Structure formats: C-alpha cells, structure tokens
Amino acid sequence: MTKETKKWWEETSAWYQAECKIPIGVHYGPGSPDEDKLKLMGSVKGKKVLEIGCGGAQCSISFAKMGAKVSAIDISTEQLKFAKKLAEKNRVKIGFYQGDIRKLKQIRSNSQDVVFSAFALLYVDDLLKCFKEVRRVLKKGGLFVFSVDHPFHRTLDSKKLKLKNSYFDTGKYVDAGVRPDGSSYKFVMYYHTVSGLYNTLKKADFEIEAILEPDSRKRHKMDPWYGLWDYSPRLLKLIPSTIIFKCKPRSGR
Ligand SMILES: C[S@@+](CC[C@H](N)C(=O)[O-])C[C@H]1O[C@@H](n2cnc3c(N)ncnc32)[C@H](O)[C@@H]1O
Numbered sequence: 442m443t444k445e446t447k448k449w450w451e452e453t454s455a456w457y458q459a460e461c462k463i464p465i466g467v468h469y470g471p472g473s474p475d476e477d478k479l480k481l482m483g484s485v486k487g488k489k490v491l492e493i494g495c496g497g498a499q500c501s502i503s504f505a506k507m508g509a510k511v512s513a514i515d516i517s518t519e520q521l522k523f524a525k526k527l528a529e530k531n532r533v534k535i536g537f538y539q540g541d542i543r544k545l546k547q548i549r550s551n552s553q554d555v556v557f558s559a560f561a562l563l564y565v566d567d568l569l570k571c572f573k574e575v576r577r578v579l580k581k582g583g584l585f586v587f588s589v590d591h592p593f594h595r596t597l598d599s600k601k602l603k604l605k606n607s608y609f610d611t612g613k614y615v616d617a618g619v620r621p622d623g624s625s626y627k628f629v630m631y632y633h634t635v636s637g638l639y640n641t642l643k644k645a646d647f648e649i650e651a652i653l654e655p656d657s658r659k660r661h662k663m664d665p666w667y668g669l670w671d672y673s674p675r676l677l678k679l680i681p682s683t684i685i686f687k688c689k690p691r692s693g694r
Contacts, residue, residue, distance in 0.1 A: 443543070445627055445629045446564045446629055448627070449626070449629070450515075450516070450519065450520055451517055451518060454517060454522075454523060455519065458497050458523050461665045463499045464499065464663060464665065465506070466499065466503045466663050467503045467504065467557070467559075468499070468500060468559060468663045469559055469588040469655070469683055469685055470589075471657070471666035471667060471669075471672040471677070472655060472657025472667070472672065472677045472682040472683055473588065473655035473657070473661060473664065474661045474662070474663070475661070475663035476503075477662075477663075478662075479653070479655075481584075481651070481685070481687050482555055482557070482584060485504055485507050485508065485554075485555060486507060486508035486509065487508060487509070488510070488555060489509070489512070489552060489553045489580075490504045490509040490510070490553070490554065490555045490557060491511075491513070491514070491553045491556045492512070492513045492514070492556075492557050493545070493562075493571075493575070494514070494515055494559075494560075494561020494562065494564070495520075495521075495524060495537075496515060496517075496561070497520060497523045497524050497527055498513050498525075498528055499527070500557065500559055501513040501524070502527060502528055502531050502533050502535070505531075505533035505534065506533060511534075512535070512548065512553075513536070513538070514538045514540050514542055514545065514547070515539065515561075516541055517539075518539065521537055521539055525537055542558075542571055542574070543566075543571045543574065544570075545578055548578045550577050552578055552580065553580060554583050555583060555584045555585075556575045556578065556584070556585045557585075557587065558587035558588070563589045563590050563630050563631060564629070564630060564631070568638075569641050572585075572641060572645030573645045573646075576645050576646055576647060576690050579690055582689065582690075584687065585647060585686075585688045585690075586686070586688075587685070587686055588683050588684065588686075589638070589683075589684060590682065590684075591654065591680065591681045592633055592635055592637075592638075593608070593681065594671070594676075594680060594681070595632060597676060599670075599671040599673045599676040600673070602675060602676065602679065611631075611632045611637060612631065613629065613630075613631055613632075614629070614631065615627060615628070615629050638684075639686075646690060646691045647689065647690060647691060648688060648689050648690070648691050649686060649687070650687045650688060651685075651686075652684065652687075653684070653685040653686075653687070654681040654684055655681060655683055655685070656681070657677035657678070657680075657682055657683070658678050
C-alpha cells in the first residue's frame with residue numbers, strides 16, 4: 442500500500458542517502474553497470490525524460506546534465522527535499538512533482554520521449570496500472586527503461602547462500618520490526634516473477650525490446666550498494682540482483 446511505502450521513505454530517506462552516497466549518474470542498481478556502459482537510451486539531448494520514483498534524483502540530475510528536459514516524480518517529501526537540494530547544488534533545472542506513480546496525473550498524454558525508473562517499481566502494488574500510465578504519457582516511438590530487484594535475488598539467503606524463499610511466492614512482502622531506538626518499522630515490497638513482469642508489460646501494450654540480467658560477478662562503477670545489506674559479493678557472484686527491461690509502446694499506436 443502506498444501509505445506504508447511513503448511512511449517508510451519519510452523515515453528512511455536521510456539514513457539511506459547518507460549510507461549509500463549515490464553518485465550523480467544514470468545507475469540501474471546493485472551489481473549492474475550504469476547507462477554510460479549499457480547505452481540503452483541513446484542520446485537524451487533535447488528529449489523529454491520522466492523519472493518515476495526518482496528518490497534523491499541522482500539519475501534525473503545526470504539526464505539534465507546531458508541536455509534532457511527532465512521531470513521527476515516521487516511520493517516521499519523527504520526524498521524530494523533531498524533531490525531538490527542536490528539539483529540546486531548541481532545547477533540543473535528539473536520539474537519535480539510529488540505524487541503516486543500509479544497515476545502520473547501531472548503528466549500530459551503523449552508528452553515524453555523516455556520514461557525511466559531505477560529500483561522504484563518494486564514498491565508498487567498495481568504494476569499494470571502504473572505501466573498503463575507510463576504508456577499513456579509516452580510519445581509514439583518513446584522508450585520505457587526500468588530496473589527492479591531481480592526476482593531470483595530474494596530466493597537466496599545472502600549469508601548462508603542457501604535457498605530461503607520460493608520463487609513462486611509473489612505479491613506483498615512485509616518486513617516489520619523494532620529499530621534499536623525502540624521505534625517500530627514496516628517495510629513493504631511486491632514480489633514478481635520474470636514472466637509476471639514480462640506479461641504485465643505485454644498487457645499494458647508494450648513491446649519488450651530487451652531484458653538484461655547484468656553480470657554481477659565483478660564490481661561495476663556506479664554501484665554504491667555493492668556489499669551493503671543483502672548485496673554481498675558472494676551472493677552477487679551466484680545470481681543477478683538487478684533485472685532491466687527496455688520497452689516501447691506497441692507499434693500501431
Ligand atoms: C529505492 S528508492 C530509488 C530511488 C531512485 N530511483 C534511485 O535509484 O536512487 C525508491 C523510491 O521510490 C519511491 N516510490 C515508491 N513507491 C512510489 C509510488 N507509488 N509513487 C511514487 N514514488 C514511489 C520512494 O519514495 C523512493 O524514493
């Protein structure tokens with residue numbers, strides 16, 4: 442539920458940004474090369490780029506530095522506060538919006554050349570709704586490029602390197618507990634299978650141009666998450682932790 446996710450990011454943003462120190466650049470996630478290397482979007486100069494679930498906007502700022510006209514949406518006040526300060530520090534102009542990426546109500550139909558997202562869609566309960574919105578705002582011939590946690594990643598225990606969850610357990614995942622300071626937390630994510638993601642994109646009328654499972658056996662530049670939390674080098678040697686989709690609205694539109 443979006444309310445739980447918003448609360449999590451309001452409480453976690455400051456800690457998360459300080460812990461990860463994400464550099465400016467278009468990253469895809471743990472164990473993955475960045476856009477400089479993968480070149481999935483080509484030149485964005487002069488193009489309209491929308492980032493959904495922008496967080497600290499390190500990717501959006503990079504797009505703006507490349508000459509794109511950038512809009513960025515996030516649900517969290519704290520993440521947007523951090524993002525706006527960082528954009529100011531980097532002297533770039535970005536249209537920031539606070540909102541739910543299942544709706545994209547601030548964005549006109551057929552207005553964007555590229556919609557991009559890194560590690561945000563795993564928090565969305567209704568992906569079909571979100572994908573349909575992305576399709577609505579994309580121009581004909583536009584691109585939708587996004588990354589999420591690779592569905593295999595959650596199946597393995599990062600310390601014991603043993604299977605801990607069934608790949609087939611999809612849907613809502615909740616981690617609730619108490620922090621060392623006594624406050625309680627609730628972290629919510631939504632699990633998918635690879636075919637589930639693929640078929641949801643098809644249902645939203647996207648053509649899938651490429652699925653990437655970056656080789657995480659070596660450390661890539663622009664991967665501040667390497668070694669943090671569940672992204673242990675031992676686990677990254679065995680399975681990909683990031684999956685990337687590159688899609689286009691189905692032709693004929
Ligand atoms: C892991 S962070 C990733 C941020 C950024 N894309 C990056 O790679 O650094 C996930 C972000 O998604 C945002 N988010 C999650 N669900 C959302 C929703 N339904 N609408 C808008 N933003 C959402 C969170 O507030 C958070 O900033």
